[in-house]
Amino acid sequence: MVNDRTLLTIKLAELPDDFGAIVAIRKTVFQIEQGVETALEFDGKDDEAIHWLAYLGARPVGTARVRFLDQSVAKLERLAVLPKARGQGIGTQIMQTAIAFLSQKNISEIRIHAQEPVKEFYEQLGFVSEGDRFYEANIPHFKMSKRLESISGRK
Structure with missing residues (x-):
């Protein structure tokens, strides 16, 4: 979906060097x-996180x-794509990169708090809603999770 003339690259961020770009987005x-x-x-939790x-x-x-969150559960948060770059599949590619990375780390479950307007986006990536809608930062959200099969075959 990304324009062939513009190369999309997704990389693990290096903190603190890349933190300015993360903050700006x-x-x-x-x-x-x-x-x-x-x-x-x-x-205050950015220092304990891995960023893309x-x-x-x-x-x-x-x-x-x-x-x-523990040895087998990770929480994916703060997915953001700048308005001018939306509609090109960038969010999907960030998520697929993160999911692949976590599969290699033997994580069996990824949890997210999905904003209601993008709940379907996460469902298309295999996340399942758990429970009722709730509000976080005055925005309606749903708790969602995705089970992963690790590279060792564990579910």
Whole structure:
């Protein structure tokens, strides 16, 4: 879906060097576009997370982070793609990259809090809704999870 003339690259972010790009994307999407408060968006958990950055050419356009809740469960959070870069499959490719990475780490379950307007996006990636709608940062969300088969064959 990405324009062939513009190369999409997704890489593991290197902190603290790449954190400025991550902040810029998340500020644009979550704070400016959605009105999320700074203290909620930047919750002090970024240092314990693994982050991905998506680039169109040399321009950072998307990000996501993963935190490990225990040895077999990870929480994927803060998936964001800049408005001008949406509709090109970048969010899907970030998610597929993160899912593949977690499969190699023998993670058996990924959890997310999906905003209601993008719940179907996560369902298309194999996530299943758990429970009722709830509000986080005044935005309706659903708890969702995806079971992974690790490279060792464990489910």
